Amino acid sequence: MPAIVNLLFNVVSTNTTISFRKVLPMVSLVSLLVGFGGHLLLWLVLVRNPRTRSKPSSVLLLNLSLADLGALLTLPCVLLGASFQNWELGGATCVLLGFMTSVTVGVEIFSLAALSVLRYRIVAPGTRPPASLTQM
DSSP, X not given: OHHXXXXXXXXXXHHSOOOHHHHHHHHHHHHHHHHHHHHHHHHHHHHHOHHHHTOHHHHHHHHXXXXXXXXXXXXXXXXXXXXHTSOOSOXXXXXXXXXXXXXXXXXXXXXXXXXXXXXXXXXXXXXXXOOOTTTO
């Protein structure tokens, strides 16, 4: 993600007069508010409904939402680093950002894979074992 933001920053800042020191924090704030609001609504729907609380797919969706919130919290740091064109947030923040990015990506991949397996088992519950030689 930081490479894409840096590339966008370099292309747009050399071709236009847009000040990214003002635009990037605003984009970050809007993304954070909309994303946080959407995930909060998802949590409210899934946690308040007693039928969905016990379903495995709901637990995986909540897990995916939590990982996505972690990714949203790293967005301001990435955008600030891109707008400064230099990392001015310190070494500890850099390490924490890398750790959070790795954890959230890992949790998102695992949750999506588990949801895929769960959906496959729902769609194809009666799959047969492979045929033996005598059946062929």
